[in-house]
Amino acid sequence: MGTIETVGVVGAGTMGHGIAQVAAVSGLEVTLVDVVPEALERGLGQIEKSLGKLVAKEKIAASDAEAARSRVTGGAGLDELGTVDLVIEAVVERLEVKSEIFRQLDAVARPGTILASNTSSISITKLAAATSRPGLVIGMHFMNPVPLMVLVEIIRGLQTDQATYDAVEALTRRLGKTPVEVHDAPGFVSNRVLMPMINEAVFCLHEGVGEAGAIDDVMKLGMNHPMGPLALADLIGLDVCLDILRVLHRELGDPKYRPCPLLVKMVDAGYLGRKSGRGFHVY
Template identity: 55%
Template sequence: MKNIAVIGAGTMGNGIAHTFAQCNFNVHLIDISNESLEKGIATIAKNLDRMVAKDKISETDKKATLKNISTFTSLKEGVKNVDLVVEAATENVNLKLSIFKELDENCDEQTILATNTSSISITQIGAATKRPDKVIGMHFMNPVPVMKLVEIISGYSTSNMVLETITNLSKKIHKIPVAVNDYPGFVANRILMPMINESIETLYNNVAGVEEIDTVMKLGMAHPMGPLQLADFIGLDVCLSILNVLYDGFKNPKYAPCPLLVNMVTAGKLGVKSGEGFYDYSSSKKAEKVAEMFIK
């Protein structure tokens, strides 16, 4: 397995492309617009520069990584002759089903189709294709180049051979794969999102302020980042989407999104990417500081 296609040049997509390219895979980064692709490549270059500055990699490594990435606005062209596709589009079930139908039609028969979904059923996504045995979840953590964990999720029809292949591949890109079962939110977000939601409820109920809540969790629970700041970093719209998947999947009120979260997303206050969430990121230095926390 040498040629990898990544669908989506956003935060997760460019991080996945960066990781594979740095490990000397040929990467096809695919998005619908050249502007998105240029922004994605610029982010990769900036993150590589940070790694060079911290003596994690050399300037030669940086150039080789960027050289390993080709960009495409045509999905059909971008997935030609690839061994694996990793979809990293918006956490929207209808969008993902549409993408996987298109991938199934345009990819070689032996190509494995992976999704970076953080909550949506792999079985459902696989059922949208004629190759459900070759559909699997690869849930990377953000920021991808730094975080070691990859949740590996098999759908009902995913073959053991595909599971073994993706597990071994994850190790080759210096990640630690953990196999989990196909239930809403898997492990990471089934546990994390209720905590974030309860933190928002705590703010909503005026028990404490934003910084106070985050400080209690950082100093009292040894979390590197408070849950509200983490929600900003993930994206409040993403948090809302995941909570909706959990709520729809389990029909349990404990997963119902807090009204404050719903209102903030409706108002366009999405966190770091919009410039404002629970914290103000209007200053580029503040946004940069959040990113720097992970480049250690």
């Protein structure tokens, strides 16, 4: 298996545009696609803005930012990913949506292309089963915000080939990230541990144990967390948190993962966190 030089990213939202940016800064040619044209435009705009900030902070040279920008191309559909070495899928956290994308990617991508998912909780083995190339399917779970966070949880599906793992691990290091290997289980390690904490913080708010600011302050000042769990939920997206908790609850079958009714109500109301301007805090 050769080195990875060209990448397709599916979904230009919170995670997709960050993944595309980091790949382009590392010298890879990137095609970013989204089904919603406005979402693609927004994602490309956010890359521009984020690179501008990095230049202003003197983290990268203006010429490198410009070169990175020119390496990202927007595309309308999956059929534009026929020749890339790797596709990283970063669409909504729903098994049926992701499975359909993996089925379509399998049909359009050339035979050796690795298909990775940035899923937070969904089984890589199940996504692989939607394709005819399960050995080439793997989880690459980036953290938010992608340009700043160093961890990538790399998830082996039951049938992931060692060569696929090795290629993705090498790419992760080239992106300046630190890979940590985990096995395929709902929520992997990151969200198996993080989401119950966030959910419990929402229960504290729901039951009136403390105000949102107080709950966040307790965890920041008392436990040395850089941000409180409710502010973190707002950053992740409350819809994404709810989808992950539903996967944990359904797949592990333990009532301890039941999403707090307040979280469900917030999502029903369209309070999705930072991306909608309001979550547990107002932005």
